[in-house]
Amino acid sequence: MSLANLFNLIRNELGKIYIMKSTWAMYIFLIAFVILILVLNTVTDSVDSETTYTDDWQTELQEENQALTEEIDTAGENDPFIESENMSRIQQNNYLLENDIRPYGYHAGSFVLENVFTSSLVSLFVIIIAGGIVANEFRWGTIKQLLIRPISRSKILLSKYIALLLFTFFTVVFLLVVNTIVGAIFYGVPVINPEVIVDRPDGMESNTLLSEIFMQYGFRVLNIIVLATFGFMISSIFRSSALAIGLSMFLMFIGTTVAQAMSQYEWSKYILFANTDLSVYFSPFGPIREEMTIGFSIAVIAVYMIVFIVAAWSIFTKRDVA
Template sequence: MLFNLIANENMKIYRRFRTWILIGLLVLASLTGTFLSWKYGPDENSDWRQAVQENIKQQQEQAAHYQNDDSVTGKLLRERAENEVLISQYRLDHDIPPPAGSMWENVLDMSSLIVLITIFTVIIAGDSVASEFTWGTIKLLLIRPANRTKILASKFIATLLFSLLLLVLLFVVSALFGGILFGFDDIGTPHLKVVNGAVKEVPMVLHAIGQYGLNCVSLIMYVSMAFMISSVFRSSSLGIGLSVFLLFAGQLLVGLLVGFDFNWAKYLFFANTDLTQYLNGMPLIEGMTMGFSIAVLTVYFAGFLLLSWLAFTKRDIAA
């Protein structure tokens, strides 16, 4: 029964012309971004060793600048500079050029478009429940033998499947088009990161998948929030508009609080959505860990789903 409901919700999503416009916009944005990176990117014939040596000097100066700064921001910037020095020196010692101007750099750069996927999925999520009430189709939906919980779950799962499709599409398009323009010669180049003061090599494909995967967490959280707002207020415009606003305003708020060394900001929803901060061991706020952020997000996620469930299953349809 749940599978049939999910299939029905998928049909509702993909039969709308709006959905294909969103998919087309994502592909166009990926192709355009890749072309611009290839057209105006770094010169392939430039001396990467010289560039790395200059970077080491700059990072050493920055680390020295924050040497006596004991603030959270100062410690974070100093640690980042020191780690960058270690990575750059490792590149020189092991003859590993930076991924600049390569297929993998393009794949990683295009991960910034996940925010676009989040917006597109929020549009679908915000409209999923509220539109049923707006057009009065909720009564037709509820006369089916499936209970409200399964109906709500099918809508949520179908929305997440749509976001998954966009993520896979973005990864594949950016990798293929990036490989065509930049070449596939650097496909085996490793990603370098600092772990416990030592530089470690990680397959670039795993790093890229990890970055996309961690960005999925932020996507799921904002989609869950839009879904909750849509269910509680039964308003597509409020669910979409408020979620998109918080997507951008939340990060600005956290940055402001971190700048004033407010350590309690780590408990905010917005401070924990970006799990990519742990890929290089550089958390936004001192004391934050991957486990901590997952625990905080789990609480918020459960709250969003609970409010969605209560609003959809307990309220009278005529209300």
């Protein structure tokens, strides 16, 4: 089969996804959720969006450090949280001063980075699509219309999987755009790609804003793809969207917790969800076991993905359709 025919199959599968009202409801919900976060930030005053810095930012940071120190001396003993919070801010300010990195206060980029957790909603939406993309063909009886065409089952399954991956990519990009637009409207964009301070395993480091955003959201995309592939496999093998969605969501919510609970055992490092979040290698927390490396985790993920895809393919291509 030519690439043009494969492209048509993929386009047809994407059409099936985006013709559903539930898909657009998901996108509307993402917009509403981002706006809700903005409202909560405003109501609870959880972000410091008022602090800005001029060209004399070095002096302003030194004055800010002095004020933070005085606040610790006044309330720190009675409120340990203030001491911890202020010391963290002072250390960050000192890093900026020592490395001659100009701060810009809270802005759209800060909003986008802080909202990387909203990708969990994308995980839920992708799981729902993955759970039904094959199973619904059997439930609705449309699988016969696909199989009577002069197209191999392997190509049909491949087109569905590629469409699922594209839907994942489009949805994460949509979320990223929504976060950026909302953040830009309410917090502004002082500069396109400033340096930001991030916590790494060896302490504070600086990174460009765009690099950090693409890295953090990229890690989430990988996690989503793993869950989507698992749901796709269950959907292909058992022809049950409810089972595929239920199992995928169950693993999404408890997989990491179970892996951490078993971290005392050496074999726990081979658990899939001990490896899916590669961002731990770029944070102070680290993986569940010290001997684990990012290369090891990528290898474990690759093995699981191959198993999921081969299992889905072997069952789907050999199953009789009544």
